[in-house]
Amino acid sequence: MTRFRQAVRTLLREQILDAAYRLVTEEGWARLRVAPVARGAGCSRQTVYNEFGTNPKSAIGLALVEREAERFLLGIQEQLDAHRDSLEAAAAAGVGFVLHRADANPLIRSVLTAARGGQDDELLAYLTTRPEPVFDTATAMLDAYAADTWPEVDAASRSLAVETIVRLTVSHIVQPAADPEQSAGRIAAITARIAYPAKE
Template identity: 30%
Template sequence: MPRTGSSVPYQEAARELLRTSVLDAMRELLTERDWSKITLGDVAGRAGVSRQTLYNEFGSRNGLAQAYALRLADDLVAHVDAAVTGNVGDVRAAFRDGIANFFLDAASDPLVQSLVAGEAKLDLLRLITLDAGPLLERATERLSGAFQRSWVAPTAAEADVIAHALVRIALSYIPTPPTAERDAPAELSALLSPYVEAILAARVQR
């Protein structure tokens, strides 16, 4: 019988499962040892796949780290999206909660912990600085779409401004996490919220 609906093609689903399994295996290894002491062979063995499979999918050790970092960017989008959904009409609370939850998750992530602890790891640092283009593009596009679908309902151009600024700022905090003396989520919310509040006010006046 012919298939109906929007089912995911088998090859695409299989690839996504592979990537998830590999990145989960990498996370497990990072809880046991520093990134500098993890090889592609280690990750392949933990994930139960061949090293050639890893090369075919990620290209290199740096490509694997970038894929992991992209998943962190997706976490940022998910946290902000959930906070916007959970704080209808309250822009400041939405930004504050979304950023705070992302900071908490990022601080406990083993790759981030590996980045900020011990000797400098320039390969990881480049992923969120000089080579951050893929992360910025992906997270900005996804977060922009989330804002447009939410009660904020900005235009595509407005949503892009909000998303791009938020993603850039959030990534900058990863290598230098906020200190306990400053309420970074509240400060960033106070900084970013007026732009969105102006969008909402202009809509009411129309």
């Protein structure tokens, strides 16, 4: 496939995802159908099937979550880069960014609202019970980042700290227990204690 054709296909895929994003945030995941997505993207239903397979709704859902996760991870890295001198400060900044961003994110708000209302919770599974794309991708990125930035943390402690921060952050997105700053501070403190178990 030529680069031009690949670029056109990438653009088409993004247009389909943008259309699906708008529909999910306006009407909810449960009401998402291929025909309105195709209309919103300016293409045919067959084009949507060609791009996302025989079960396009599920494939679109996964692609939407993957795209949002990638955007979140880019923001997290910016926060970590600004606080490389302290693991706990970096953790607090990263978690705070995620919790604030998640609270304002139309897709996540739509998913959580639908799940709390007893509607279709397929997308929620990508945040909570399915390891991909959120858990696996975030864990791999944070583990590699921590190994490079805080090499004094042993591998076992680092692995536990990374898993803890990812799971606790997702838990606070789904069921907030306090305001984002308080939650971020607590999660960061827990993460630092796991990373540095010998410190008081």
